[in-house]
Amino acid sequence: MSYYNVLGLEREPFSTSPDPDFLYRSVSHETALKRLEIAIRLRRGLSIILGDVGTGKTTLSRALLQIFKDEEDFIFHLVLDPNYKSEYQFLLSLAKMFNIVPEFKSTLDFKEALQRYLYQKGVEENKTIVLLIDEGQKISPENLEVLRTLLNYETNEFKLLQLIIMAQVELLPRIKRVRNFIDRVALKYTINPLDEEETRKMILFRLHQGGYDHGGSVFTDDAIKTIYQHTQGYPRRISMLCHDALELMVMEEHRYIDGLLIKKIIKQQE
Numbered sequence: 393m394s395y396y397n398v399l400g401l402e403r404e405p406f407s408t409s410p411d412p413d414f415l416y417r418s419v420s421h422e423t424a425l426k427r428l429e430i431a432i433r434l435r436r437g438l439s440i441i442l443g444d445v446g447t448g449k450t451t452l453s454r455a456l457l458q459i460f461k462d463e464e465d466f467i468f469h470l471v472l473d474p475n476y477k478s479e480y481q482f483l484l485s486l487a488k489m490f491n492i493v494p495e496f497k498s499t500l501d502f503k504e505a506l507q508r509y510l511y512q513k514g515v516e517e518n519k520t521i522v523l524l525i526d527e528g529q530k531i532s533p534e535n536l537e538v539l540r541t542l543l544n545y546e547t548n549e550f551k552l553l554q555l556i557i558m559a560q561v562e563l564l565p566r567i568k569r570v571r572n573f574i575d576r577v578a579l580k581y582t583i584n585p586l587d588e589e590e591t592r593k594m595i596l597f598r599l600h601q602g603g604y605d606h607g608g609s610v611f612t613d614d615a616i617k618t619i620y621q622h623t624q625g626y627p628r629r630i631s632m633l634c635h636d637a638l639e640l641m642v643m644e645e646h647r648y649i650d651g652l653l654i655k656k657i658i659k660q661q662e
Contacts, residue, residue: 401603405603427581439578451627469522533569586620592616594627
């Protein structure tokens with residue numbers, strides 16, 4: 393019997409998939425979302441969101457897409473893995489993504505075609521083109537230079553391309569080494585791990601989103617404290633530990649999850 397049946401859940405509450413419906417909007421996440429939305433609507437150009445592994449950057453990007461999903465004047469393109477081996481491959485991928493189909497012979501041809509596309513969409517059609525890159529720490533120095541070039545395309549009033557890079561903090565010193573790149577950053581924000589109270593609220597929120605409606609929480613205060621101490625407030629680690637805890641609770645027929653049960657799981661994982 394799965395814990396779905398035991399707890400009356402409709403959906404997996406602690407999946408690590410980037411489902412925006414399960415993004416607990418901590419102060420840090422909510423601030424990042426609001427500032428990104430403002431930067432996009434004002435067409436300010438380059439936004440960089442930094443955070444360690446497991447802080448929720450990818451889920452945040454899906455929540456951002458959800459905000460604009462019904463607005464036809466905003467066209468989003470998503471790059472999940474920017475680990476292209478060459479400038480040519482990166483430009484070819486962008487051209488295909490933007491539905492630019494003619495054959496080109498050089499990187500200069502690609503750049504000129506991208507500039508024409510951005511001008512047509514941004515000025516003639518009054519659309520906002522957003523390129524959202526996840527795992528930005530994988531971008532090569534060569535392709536950072538490509539992005540810098542694309543950010544040069546602008547009118548007197550706004551940037552033609554809205555570029556959002558979600559990355560681990562190791563990206564920051566690298567972009568500082570690219571000439572005239574860091575001064576193009578309109579928004580730089582770092583997502584922090586949750587504190588203990590936010591950890592409790594995240595667990596309650598995700599249980600509720602999963603369909604748990606028995607009031608309160610199946611996790612005791614002691615369990616939440618132990619979860620926080622072990623995960624240090626990283627959402628992905630919290631989700632994984634809570635999933636294992638619910639599973640063990642059902643298998644061993646516990647009525648609730650306390651600190652001892654969490655410590656048992658942690659010891660098993662060592």
